[in-house]
Amino acid sequence: MTKELAYVKDTGLTWPKGKSERKEIDHIQLHHTVGNYGTPRQWKSLHERRIADGQKGVPYSYLVLQSGEIYLGRGLTFAHGGVKDSETTNERGVGANQRSVAIALDGDMRKDHLPADKQLAAAVRLVQDILAHYGNLPILGHNEVPTYKNRKPTDKTYPTACPCMDMDNFRALVAGMPMPSPEPEPEYVPDADPDIPGLYVYAGATYSNVRSGPGTNYNRVMTLSAGDAVLYLGRNGNWRIEYTIGLGYMTTGYREYAPRMGEDNQWHLIRQGNGNSKWIGPTQAKISLVWIINRGSRKKGGAE
Numbered sequence: 001m002t003k004e005l006a007y008v009k010d011t012g013l014t015w016p017k018g019k020s021e022r023k024e025i026d027h028i029q030l031h032h033t034v035g036n037y038g039t040p041r042q043w044k045s046l047h048e049r050r051i052a053d054g055q056k057g058v059p060y061s062y063l064v065l066q067s068g069e070i071y072l073g074r075g076l077t078f079a080h081g082g083v084k085d086s087e088t089t090n091e092r093g094v095g096a097n098q099r100s101v102a103i104a105l106d107g108d109m110r111k112d113h114l115p116a117d118k119q120l121a122a123a124v125r126l127v128q129d130i131l132a133h134y135g136n137l138p139i140l141g142h143n144e145v146p147t148y149k150n151r152k153p154t155d156k157t158y159p160t161a162c163p164c165m166d167m168d169n170f171r172a173l174v175a176g177m178p179m180p181s182p183e184p185e186p187e188y189v190p191d192a193d194p195d196i197p198g199l200y201v202y203a204g205a206t207y208s209n210v211r212s213g214p215g216t217n218y219n220r221v222m223t224l225s226a227g228d229a230v231l232y233l234g235r236n237g238n239w240r241i242e243y244t245i246g247l248g249y250m251t252t253g254y255r256e257y258a259p260r261m262g263e264d265n266q267w268h269l270i271r272q273g274n275g276n277s278k279w280i281g282p283t284q285a286k287i288s289l290v291w292i293i294n295r296g297s298r299k300k301g302g303a304e
């Protein structure tokens with residue numbers, strides 16, 4: 001049996017029904033627990049409830065606490081119970097529980113303060129060490145695990161939002177890329193003439209978060225990148241954005257605007273310049289997002 005990673009804490013769970021050695025491995029899975037199991041007592045009580053329900057015990061290989069501590073679950077070399085084998089049984093008849101290591105982050109990752117910095121760093125280190133042990137493997141969120149029907153791939157992934165984390169960001173961290181730096185504070189420029197409805201090209205430096213209200217405490221509803229088209233439909237106390245996806249050809253005169261938070265705590269479209277542009281870009285609306293800032297409300301639609 002492979003030795004466990006030295007920093008993983010064995011809280012003394014016992015396995016009266018045994019554990020099955022994994023026979024193959026082709027990915028690492030990330031989960032969140034939603035509930036809190038971050039004390040040995042809570043972890044043990046989850047374990048015992050699972051056994052009482054007819055399972056072998058806690059479903060995960062490891063639990064990463066918000067403190068950065070890591071509890072031993074089923075461990076490095078054993079199959080786990082993080083997904084349903086019946087929905088993930090592949091062409092060779094092997095369910096995803098039998099093909100992966102499952103790492104659970106303790107808590108509900110939909111909450112703004114989670115994952116905690118120490119928790120995220122610990123999860124990244126754990127995944128790096130698992131990769132060092134097994135070689136390079138895909139790192140999948142629970143919601144990215146492929147599903148199969150009658151051992152045939154469905155081209156769908158597991159129907160869940162778990163682990164409610166930005167997995168691309170997580171994979172970047174595992175690959176050693178730095179945490180994205182916070183948005184720079186934009187210089188306030190007095191309002192230009194944003195009263196003309198039209199299609200504008202957002203001219204932000206890298207990206208700008210558009211939120212459902214004036215402040216970073218509001219939900220992010222979309223992210224504008226430089227070159228994104230913004231359809232501005234007039235002002236009249238409100239303004240609206242329709243974000244368009246889909247390829248098309250367009251010739252247009254444009255004015256570049258960038259949304260900025262003004263000193264009056266309202267959003268303003270700030271004129272950046274004019275131009276004439278021929279471009280292949282988004283013309284067909286697939287997602288329309290109508291955001292009325294001054295009322296702090298928004299509508300999200302799926303028109304196509």
Ligand SMILES: [Zn+2]
Nearest residue numbers: 031032142162
């Ligand atoms: Zn999950």
